[in-house]
Amino acid sequence: xxxxxxxxxxxxxxxxxxxxxxxxxxxxxxxxxxxxxxxxxxxxxxxxxxxxxxxxxxxxxxxxxxxxxxxxxxxxxxxxxxxxxxxxxxxxxxxxxxxxxxxxxxxxxxxxxxxxxx
Amino acid sequence: xxxxxxxxxxxxxxxxxxxxxxxxxxxxxxxxxxxxxxxxxxxxxxxxxxxxxxxxxxxxxxxxxxxxxxxxxxxxxxxxxxxxxxxxxxxxxxxxxxxxxxxxxxxxxxxxxxxxxxxxxxxxxxxxxxxxxxxxxxxxxxxxxxxxxxxxxxxxxxxxxxxxxxxxxxxxxxxxxxxxxxxxxxxxxxxxxxxxxxxxxxxxxxxxxxxxxxxxxxxxxxxxxxxxxxxxxxxxxxxxxxxxxxxxxxxxxxxxxxxxxxxxxxxxxxxxxxxxxxxxxxxxxxxxxxxxxxxxxxxxxxxxxxxxxxxxxxxxxxxxxxxxxxxxxxxxxxxxxxxxxxxxxxxxxxxxxxxxxxxxxxxxxxxxxxxxxxxxxxxxxxxxxxxxxxxxxxxxxxxxxxxxxxxxxxxxxxxxxxxxxxxxxxxxxxxxxxxxxxxxxxxxxxxxxxxxxxxxxxxxxxxxxxxxxxxxxxxxxxxxxxxxxxxxxxxxxxxxxxxxxxxxxxxxxxxxxxxxxxxxxxxxxxxxxxxxxxxxxxxxxxxxxxxxxxxxxxxxxxxxxxxxxxxxxxxxxxxxxxxxxxxxxxxxxxxxxxxxxxxxxxxxxxxxxxxxxxxxxxxxxxxxxxxxxxxxxxxxxxxxxxxxxxxxxxxxxxxxxxxxxxxxxxxxxxxxxxxxxxxxxxxxxxxxxxxxxxxxxxxxxxxxxxxxxxxxxxxxxxxxxxxxxxxxxxxxxxxxxxxxxxxxxxxxxxxxxxxxxxxxxxxxxxxxxxxxxxxxxxxxxxxxxxxxxxxxxxxxxxxxxxxxxxxxxxxxxxxxxxxxxxxxxxxxxxxxxxxxxxxxxxxxxxxxxxxxxxxxxxxx
Numbered sequence: 001x002x003x004x005x006x007x008x009x010x011x012x013x014x015x016x017x018x019x020x021x022x023x024x025x026x027x028x029x030x031x032x033x034x035x036x037x038x039x040x041x042x043x044x045x046x047x048x049x050x051x052x053x054x055x056x057x058x059x060x061x062x063x064x065x066x067x068x069x070x071x072x073x074x075x076x077x078x079x080x081x082x083x084x085x086x087x088x089x090x091x092x093x094x095x096x097x098x099x100x101x102x103x104x105x106x107x108x109x110x111x112x113x114x115x116x117x118x
Numbered sequence: 119x120x121x122x123x124x125x126x127x128x129x130x131x132x133x134x135x136x137x138x139x140x141x142x143x144x145x146x147x148x149x150x151x152x153x154x155x156x157x158x159x160x161x162x163x164x165x166x167x168x169x170x171x172x173x174x175x176x177x178x179x180x181x182x183x184x185x186x187x188x189x190x191x192x193x194x195x196x197x198x199x200x201x202x203x204x205x206x207x208x209x210x211x212x213x214x215x216x217x218x219x220x221x222x223x224x225x226x227x228x229x230x231x232x233x234x235x236x237x238x239x240x241x242x243x244x245x246x247x248x249x250x251x252x253x254x255x256x257x258x259x260x261x262x263x264x265x266x267x268x269x270x271x272x273x274x275x276x277x278x279x280x281x282x283x284x285x286x287x288x289x290x291x292x293x294x295x296x297x298x299x300x301x302x303x304x305x306x307x308x309x310x311x312x313x314x315x316x317x318x319x320x321x322x323x324x325x326x327x328x329x330x331x332x333x334x335x336x337x338x339x340x341x342x343x344x345x346x347x348x349x350x351x352x353x354x355x356x357x358x359x360x361x362x363x364x365x366x367x368x369x370x371x372x373x374x375x376x377x378x379x380x381x382x383x384x385x386x387x388x389x390x391x392x393x394x395x396x397x398x399x400x401x402x403x404x405x406x407x408x409x410x411x412x413x414x415x416x417x418x419x420x421x422x423x424x425x426x427x428x429x430x431x432x433x434x435x436x437x438x439x440x441x442x443x444x445x446x447x448x449x450x451x452x453x454x455x456x457x458x459x460x461x462x463x464x465x466x467x468x469x470x471x472x473x474x475x476x477x478x479x480x481x482x483x484x485x486x487x488x489x490x491x492x493x494x495x496x497x498x499x500x501x502x503x504x505x506x507x508x509x510x511x512x513x514x515x516x517x518x519x520x521x522x523x524x525x526x527x528x529x530x531x532x533x534x535x536x537x538x539x540x541x542x543x544x545x546x547x548x549x550x551x552x553x554x555x556x557x558x559x560x561x562x563x564x565x566x567x568x569x570x571x572x573x574x575x576x577x578x579x580x581x582x583x584x585x586x587x588x589x590x591x592x593x594x595x596x597x598x599x600x601x602x603x604x605x606x607x608x609x610x611x612x613x614x615x616x617x618x619x620x621x622x623x624x625x626x627x628x629x630x631x632x633x634x635x636x637x638x639x640x641x642x643x644x645x646x647x648x649x650x651x652x653x654x655x656x657x658x659x660x661x662x663x664x665x666x667x668x669x670x671x672x673x674x675x676x677x678x679x680x681x682x683x684x685x686x687x688x689x690x691x692x693x694x695x696x697x698x699x700x701x702x703x704x705x706x707x708x709x710x711x712x713x714x715x716x717x718x719x720x721x722x723x724x725x726x727x728x729x730x731x732x733x734x735x736x737x738x739x740x741x742x743x744x745x746x747x748x749x750x751x752x753x754x755x756x757x758x759x760x761x762x763x764x765x766x767x768x769x770x771x772x773x774x775x776x777x778x779x780x781x782x783x784x785x786x787x788x789x790x791x792x793x794x795x796x797x798x799x800x801x802x803x804x805x806x807x808x809x810x811x812x813x814x815x816x817x818x819x820x821x822x823x824x825x826x827x828x829x830x831x832x833x834x835x836x837x838x839x840x841x842x843x844x845x846x847x848x849x850x851x852x853x854x855x856x857x858x859x860x861x862x863x864x865x866x867x868x869x870x871x872x873x874x875x876x877x878x879x880x881x882x883x884x885x886x887x888x889x890x891x892x893x894x895x896x897x898x899x900x901x902x903x904x905x906x907x908x909x910x911x912x913x914x915x916x917x918x919x920x921x922x923x924x925x926x927x928x929x930x931x932x933x934x935x936x937x938x939x940x941x942x943x944x945x946x947x948x949x950x951x952x953x954x955x956x957x958x959x960x961x962x963x964x965x966x967x968x969x970x971x972x973x974x975x976x977x978x
Contacts, residue, residue, distance in 0.1 A: 036147035052174035053147060057140045073143065079153050081123055083146030 016068075016097055020059040022047055024068055024098055027090050035085040036060070060088065068094030122156040124149055124168050132172050190512070191519070197499070198520045202527075208492065209524075211873040212485050215866045216528035216572060219481035221535035222474040222862060223568055225543055227561045228536075228551045230471065233462050236377045236449035240318045242412060245281075247419070247442040249273070249409040250454055253705060254437045260790075262455040263443075265409040266435070267392070267399045270310065273409070276429060279417040284313040285388050286380075286408040288458065289395075290802065294653050294831055295384070296358040297346045301832050303653070304342075306384035308391035314369075316412045317380065323353050324369030333390045336365035342383035343370050359386070361654070361830050363394060376550045379449050379459050402433050403691070403765055408458065411442070419444075437705075455783070456688070460848055473859045476617050478572065480863055483610045484870035485521065485576035490583050490607060491877045500584055501592035514581035521577025525569045546855050579606070608910055611874070615914030615951065616921070618867045621860035622947040623922040624929075627939065629853045631930065634937035635846055641780020642684045643720035643807075647838035648820060649683065650804040654828035661712065661798050667823045673808050673816040676718035679801030680711040684719050685842050687782040687792060694762045695769075697754035706747055706791040707782055708763065712798030716742070716777065718807045726757045726775030729796045739771020740796045745779045747791035763795065771795065784845055788934050805838065864954060871907060872958045879903055879966035886966055887974035899967035904959045911955050915948045 016024065026042045027034045036056055043051045063069045070091055073084040090098075129145055136144055148171060156164035202209040237243055250263045270283040292303035307313075314326035314337075321329070322340055329337050336357055343352040355367045365386060374381045392399045413419070419442050426440040443452055450464050500513055537553050544551055551557070558565075652658045661679045668677040682688060687707050698704070715721075716728040724745065729736050741761050748755050757776075760769030779789045808816045821833045843850075879886075886899055894902075923939065930936040 036144065037150050040147075040151075053144065053171055054174060054176065057136075057144060061140065076146075079150055080146035081129075081149040083142050083149065085146060086143035 016101060017059070017062075019055065020063055020068075021098070021101055023056065023059045024063055024090065024094055027069060027088050028095070028098060034088045039088070063094070064088075066093075067091060068097055122153055122161065122164070124152045125165065128165075128168050128172065132168075135172065135176060190516075194516050194519050195523065197516075198523050201496075201520070202524075205492065205495075207876065208488050208873055211869050212488060212524060213528050213531060215481035215484045215869055216478075216525060216576070217531035217535060218862060218866055219474075219478035220525075220528055220532035220568060220572065221539065222477045222859065224532060224536050224561070224565065225540065225551070226467075226471050226474040227564045228540075228553065228557055229543075229547065229549065230467055231557065231560055232377055232549060232551055233450060233467060237379055237445050239375060239378070240445065242316065242318070243445050245413045245415065246316055246445040247411050247413065248445065248448060248452075249411065250441045250443050250452070251405075252439040252441065254439060260455060262405070263408060263452065263458075264405045264456045265407055266402045266404050267397070267407050268402060269433075270409045270411075272429075272433065273411055277422060277425070279413055279422055281412045281414050282312045282315060283409060283411040284310040284316055286310075286313065286410065287388060287391065287397075287406070289391060291651060294360055297355070300346065303832075303834055304384055305382055306386060307380070307382045308386050308388045310388045313385070313410070316410055319374070320372040322370045322372055323351075326369075329369035330385065330387045332366070332368065333387050334363070334365050335368040335387065337369040337371060337385040338367060339371055339383040340373050343367070360394070363390075379461070381459065402435055406456075406689070410445075466852065470855065470859065473621065473856075473863075476621070477859065477863045477866060479575070480614050480617060480866050480870070482572060482576040483614045484866065484873065485524070486579045487607050487610055487870060488873045488877070489517075489521075489576075489580040491874060493580070493584055496584060497587055497592045500587050501589040504587075504589045510585045513585035517581035517584055518573060518577040521580070522569065522573030525572040525576070528572070529565065529569060543855075546858065547851060607874075611871070611907070611910045612914045612917065614867045614870060615911050615955070616918040618860075618864045619914055619918035619947055619951050620922040620925065621856075621863045622950060623918070623943060624926060625853075625856045625860040626943045626947060627926045627930075627937075628856050630940070630943065631933065631937050632846065632849050632853045634935075635785050635849070636843070638785065638935065640685065640785070641721065641778060643718075644839050644842050646808050647718070648806045648808060648817065648835055649838050649841060650806065650820065650824060650833075650835045652679065652801055652804060653831045653834070657828050658801060659799050661801055661804070664804070664823065664827050665712065665798075667827075668804075668806060668820060671816060671819045673811045674806055674819075675809050676714045676805075676807040678712045678715040678718050678805050679798050679803065680709060680715055680805060681800055681802055682709045683803060683805070683838065683841060684721070684780060685783065685845060691764055693793065695751060695754055696759055698751075704750060704791075706750070706793060708793060708795065710795045710797040710800045712801065713796070715794070715805070718805055721780055722778035724776045724778050726773070728775055733774075735772075736774065736796055739769075741771055741773045741793050742775050742777050743773055743793045744777045744789070744791065746789055747793055748776050750791050761793070763793070785935050786933060864951070868954055868958045871955050872962065875903065875907060875959045875962040878906075879962050883966070883969070883974045886969065887971035890967075890971045891975070896964065896967045900960060900963040903963040903966060904956065907959055908952075908956065911952060915951070919944055919948075 022043055023039065026039050026046060029046075030038055030042055036053065039060070040051050040053060040056050043056065060069070064071060068091060069088045071086050071088045073086055076082050076084045129149075132148060133142075133145060148168065151171075152164050152168050155167050202213075240246060248263060249265050249269065250261065251265065252259055252261045267285060270285045273280050273283050287308040289306055289308050292305045295302055295304050309330065311330040314321075314329055319326065324337070329335065336359075338346070338352065346352070346357070347355055352367050352370055357365050357367065359365050374383075389399070391397075398404050413422075423440070423442060427436075430436055430438050430440060449461050450467075452461055453463065503513060503516075504510075533553070540551055540553055543549070652661070657664055658679075665677045665679065668674055687709050689709065690705050690707050692705055711729075713729050713731060716723065723742075727733075728742065729740055733740075743751075755773075757774065758772050760772050762769045764770075773793075777792075777794075781787075782790060782792055806820060817835065820835065824831075824833050882903065886903075889899060889902075922944070926939060930939070
């Protein structure tokens, strides 16, 4: 029975929130070497507003829990005070989720007449 | 890139804030960015960036945890309420126990707040000081708060730091005031006009500057004015003081709050009073007035005090070490001779504070024991939560939260209890505490801390224990009965009972010491003595005929006049005798009395004789000294030598005898050297020893006599016993309060035992059934059920005894004369604890043992 409950919860959580979507997209773009520092920079660049680290960690953590990204640790470096980097890689499920979002967006825009905004 | 590193302290902070799932790599991320910025824009820019990042990161984490926290909180709340409802008995014990404990702590908090608030309503309180002195002329050195009358003026003149000063006198005792047909004895303060400038009294009528400017003006409190004049305008009314003086009302002040060490309803000018009573207002050797000073802002008190020795030398009082007592420290820290109102010892507050905390801890132990004892009932819940994915920390947070919710419930009940029992406490402690919005607001931080303390303490052990269950064991076949769990519970029970036992022993011993004071041989007789204050100057100066008239009644054995009662000898002076080296001043206690004084009070004469009419030479001056005074005089002492006193050069009479030492003041103090001088005409009191027969008739005779001799003054009398007991009222209050608190502690501990034994009986239901089927008697089963807990109580006794002995021994050191610590008290307390716990236990055990085995075994 508990397994069943877990399934329902997991199913519900498959949707991407907006920050999650942006972070996931950033990881995709960065390809290699996607760890927090460049992710934050890139995300700020894409969205045009400053992201705090806190705003990056939470979606990253959720993405990982949902199985859209997976992380690994590389060797510690002195510049990081002897701490290792946590490198994120997008998984197949992650790519699929992004593709779904894109498809959804395109479907929505396809039927909409052209309009311009200032 | 340079290898700069973010400051350690900031990293620690960040590490603390970051949720654990982020892990150490996050610190690395921050360090990396920090490094880059430090490279580009310098270290300080990097530092502020780092701080900013911390600040910015907080909301994202907090919001996340709050949202989920709230969802879970609703669930925890629901489960808690369900548990309370399902186990009404245990919840009742828990909540009531905690509520009583918290009520004790809240009352003590209110009390402490009240004691700390003394004299704070005076606006210049931080600049007001009282002059006190430590006299090295006495042996042992004596600390006192009285000063000579010229000192106040001298201080203003010689110390630029002192803005103004005021003298205050209590005027000896209550005096007769009259207005119209109303005659009443009332205490008052005689003060300098500057008194109202130094202290803040709110004037309803008149004003502070001019109120006492006129030598025949008087200031009353609002309540006093209402009593006298009703709704009439009080200003300008004339009040008769004693027999011949008239004072005009010039000011009415608001009633003085009870948390003030200066409280009187009547104020008259100091100078006028001094003239009326022929007080030596220029004498530097006449120490019986209070001096208050107002310093200029921002002066250094220590600096003033360094100049005091020269000041004292200049005015001929070299052996007095003068001090300045801050007004705000008087109530809690000044315990000198001659205090105006009884002050509170800080140690008393600490003592009752710790007792209240102990009671609270006992209640918390109840909670821990009952919660963990019933942990099996929650096993499945914990197991399920863990299976669904709860982390251990979440489970323990749930149980901590539960105990905090319980604490909140208890708080509500405890506030109700405080409201109910505060009047009782007020009458016990003679305080005016109130539970209202104002006082609650002031102790609010304390209450919040209290909730957290109770929640954390009571919830900690259940949280640790319950969160440690492994789901697999839970679901496979129940938790094995861990002996470790029971051991800790036993330790807690032992601790509970040790504390209760110590409190009981302490309560007994405190009351023992008080009884000891009450019946201790003070060196004078206390029974069947009537004391009549001498208000009338005419009688005072010619007391002989009154005494003779009084003695006409055969029921009156002795009648004597005296300056002081034997338990409150207040005056002191220097004496000289032949052979005494000139340079050393010896201060001794002094009183002046009439014939029959020593016989009346049963004071033993060790050498020589008492004052006697058979020796006409006594009329020319005679002294009695006590043993301590004789010791001071050393080899110079002989019966018959002349003695000069009050600073006179010539001897005023000769020593006729030596009295056995008797206690001159509180029993806390050692007996000081004393002499008494035969002079019936400076008496303040008549003492009358009566014998059996009808006491009301005898008192009627005394009344008639007094009214004959002084018709103007209403008759006023007290029994010496009562006067004597008044001095120990503080201790008696303390003894009673101690008893109450100790009983509460025992009560809560017993409630715990009650709950625990109910649980044990429930757990062994089937065992009891089987034993009974196999032939066990009820008494056997009661024995089986109570054995374990009774062992614990015995153990508590073994621990409690030495601790109580040590603690009480320390406490008794405060008294100069103390009772022995009787072994009997310990035994009695233990028997009491055993009896009470056995009754609570026995009730459950008998109930369980009498159950019909059919009922407990029918499902097998």
